[in-house]
Amino acid sequence: MSILVFAEHDNNTLKADTLKTVAAAQAIGGDIDVVVAGLNCQAVAEAAAQINGVNKVLVADNAAYEHQLAENVSLLVTELASDYSHILATALTTGKNFMPRVAALLDVAQISDIIAVESADTFVRPIYAGNAIATVQSLDSKKVITVRTTGFDAVATDGSAEIIAIAQATDAGTSSHVSDELTVSERPDLGAAGVVISGGRGMQNGDNFKLLEGIADKLGAAIGASRAAVDAGFVPNDMQVGQTGKIVAPDLYIAVGISGAIQHLAGMKDSKVIVAINKDPEAPIFQVADYGIVGDLFDVLPELESKL
Amino acid sequence: MKVLVPIKRVIDYNVKVRVKPDNSNVDLANVKMAINPFCEIAVEEAVRLKEAGTATEIIAVSIGDKSCQEQLRTALALGADKAIQIDTDQNLDSLNVAKLLQKVVEAEQPQLVILGKQSIDSDNNQTGQMLAALTGLPQGTFASEVKVDGDKVNVTREIDGGLQTVALSLPAIVTTDLRLNEPRYASLPNIMKAKRKPLEVQPAADFGIDLAPRSTLVKVSPPSERQAGIVVESVDELVEKLKNEAKVIS
Numbered sequence: 147m148s149i150l151v152f153a154e155h156d157n158n159t160l161k162a163d164t165l166k167t168v169a170a171a172q173a174i175g176g177d178i179d180v181v182v183a184g185l186n187c188q189a190v191a192e193a194a195a196q197i198n199g200v201n202k203v204l205v206a207d208n209a210a211y212e213h214q215l216a217e218n219v220s221l222l223v224t225e226l227a228s229d230y231s232h233i234l235a236t237a238l239t240t241g242k243n244f245m246p247r248v249a250a251l252l253d254v255a256q257i258s259d260i261i262a263v264e265s266a267d268t269f270v271r272p273i274y275a276g277n278a279i280a281t282v283q284s285l286d287s288k289k290v291i292t293v294r295t296t297g298f299d300a301v302a303t304d305g306s307a308e309i310i311a312i313a314q315a316t317d318a319g320t321s322s323h324v325s326d327e328l329t330v331s332e333r334p335d336l337g338a339a340g341v342v343i344s345g346g347r348g349m350q351n352g353d354n355f356k357l358l359e360g361i362a363d364k365l366g367a368a369i370g371a372s373r374a375a376v377d378a379g380f381v382p383n384d385m386q387v388g389q390t391g392k393i394v395a396p397d398l399y400i401a402v403g404i405s406g407a408i409q410h411l412a413g414m415k416d417s418k419v420i421v422a423i424n425k426d427p428e429a430p431i432f433q434v435a436d437y438g439i440v441g442d443l444f445d446v447l448p449e450l451e452s453k454l
Numbered sequence: 455m456k457v458l459v460p461i462k463r464v465i466d467y468n469v470k471v472r473v474k475p476d477n478s479n480v481d482l483a484n485v486k487m488a489i490n491p492f493c494e495i496a497v498e499e500a501v502r503l504k505e506a507g508t509a510t511e512i513i514a515v516s517i518g519d520k521s522c523q524e525q526l527r528t529a530l531a532l533g534a535d536k537a538i539q540i541d542t543d544q545n546l547d548s549l550n551v552a553k554l555l556q557k558v559v560e561a562e563q564p565q566l567v568i569l570g571k572q573s574i575d576s577d578n579n580q581t582g583q584m585l586a587a588l589t590g591l592p593q594g595t596f597a598s599e600v601k602v603d604g605d606k607v608n609v610t611r612e613i614d615g616g617l618q619t620v621a622l623s624l625p626a627i628v629t630t631d632l633r634l635n636e637p638r639y640a641s642l643p644n645i646m647k648a649k650r651k652p653l654e655v656q657p658a659a660d661f662g663i664d665l666a667p668r669s670t671l672v673k674v675s676p677p678s679e680r681q682a683g684i685v686v687e688s689v690d691e692l693v694e695k696l697k698n699e700a701k702v703i704s
Contacts, residue, residue: 213618239614240613244583246580249549250588276677278473279677286669321622323619324608324620326617326619335614438686439688
């Protein structure tokens with residue numbers, strides 16, 4: 147078997163999630179190559195070459211791939227696919243965007259969001275917001291898979307794979323990039339942070355999220371939110387943790403003023419330790435929390451910050 | 455311009471599913487069903503485009519047995535002009551759904567297809583992208599803003615870390631994210647009016663597509679349950695536990 151892993155990056159830095167996707171590839175077993183598609187992405191290629199267990203790093207460095215538009219990237223990956231039995235990408239917004247196109251162009255199904263590998267053709271994935279776990283056997287000759295990285299541990303980076311430039315430069319010509327509006331933050335990425343502190347509707351407004359910042363600073367935490375807080379306009383959507391937002395599994399997750407709707411639990415219940423702060427002792431969040439404090443968050447948060 | 459909106463009948467998002475005791479699947483017997491929330495946002499967006507004078511006709515399409523006509527009537531009550539039910543008893547995977555929709559796109563020639571980004575049952579997040587690939591059309595997935603501008607559409611997308619805007623040449627495929635709009639409720643007169651709007655039934659078998667499943671569902675299990683922990687009495691106790699018992703902070 148031979149596996150192609152799509153590298154997740156921003157043209158400068160390889161995202162740590164790729165190390166977990168490679169771990170999923172190792173669980174399948176076989177030769178593993180990584181493809182880096184971008185513009186001026188040599189640094190990413192060099193980082194990818196250090197991933198343990200990687201055979202070759204294929205680099206498509208071309209303006210057509212600068213913003214990883216799905217129309218262009220899917221054509222590239224489809225062209226490369228003939229040499230591989232499995233094609234893996236991380237189930238983040240880039241992979242979710244282009245991978246189903248690859249599957250359709252190859253006339254195979256896609257297995258989305260796998261959290262475990264049973265065998266080379268059988269995979270485990272959550273359905274119904276994680277309220278059921280499906281084991282699925284693919285009947286296709288080629289497997290197109292996206293990997294939910296919370297299910298896998300990152301592989302080490304002491305390898306030295308060969309870097310090969312590839313000449314492919316397909317521009318479908320049907321789409322173009324206009325602009326990016328990225329949230330600038332000193333804090334770690336939600337998906338990569340060891341500690342996450344999230345606020346819900348109980349925060350009452352966006353200004354009160356400042357109460358989480360002091361604690362986040364002390365713990366080196368990322369700040370998240372429930373869908374209720376996003377819907378109420380307290381914070382932007384890219385902070386949303388849940389079924390349709392980010393799926394996180396940090397060492398410590400602190401849920402503040404979050405009742406614990408199933409859609410939110412779907413995004414965080416694999417965290418190692420969960421702390422809930424809520425004034426309603428009946429809130430469902432307490433059923434999944436390791437430690438709960440029943441109390442007014444406006445009293446608890448300042449005290450917690452001062453005592454950390 | 456014509457807008458096509460594929461919709462899916464799914465379990466109501468407020469219902470907590472249970473896995474069948476024999477682990478063959480989830481138990482959907484006598485469970486409340488509804489239009490997939492993301493599909494509802496897609497219908498709403500199409501209706502808003504029509505109200506703005508951009509869209510001229512909205513066609514809703516759903517694939518399933520007769521029961522999905524209920525969701526098509528909902529779409530008609532919200533403002534769709536015409537509905538198509540592609541009739542099948544089979545539970546189709548996304549690729550086969552996309553192949554059927556490709557035929558509808560070829561027949562109806564819409565300028566814009568708006569779909570939900572994922573259904574809340576299978577959580578696949580595939581159909582829109584697959585339809586785009588099969589039809590060779592550009593895609594704007596996870597949309598939080600859709601602006602039609604002449605022969606182009608600008609789609610602002612929810613991506614990791616923020617927003618991205620792409621320009622797509624029409625015709626194009628858009629999939630909706632939560633913040634695109636807030637769907638309206640259908641008014642009673644519109645619900646009554648929807649009963650008289652055209653709903654066409656086309657057997658899936660007539661499409662000449664091999665709909666054989668691409669995967670086998672081996673089993674469905676309940677997720678591992680977390681044990682509820684303890685309620686601590688004070689912040690001091692919490693900090694002590696996190697340091698010395700859970701050892702997640704220092």
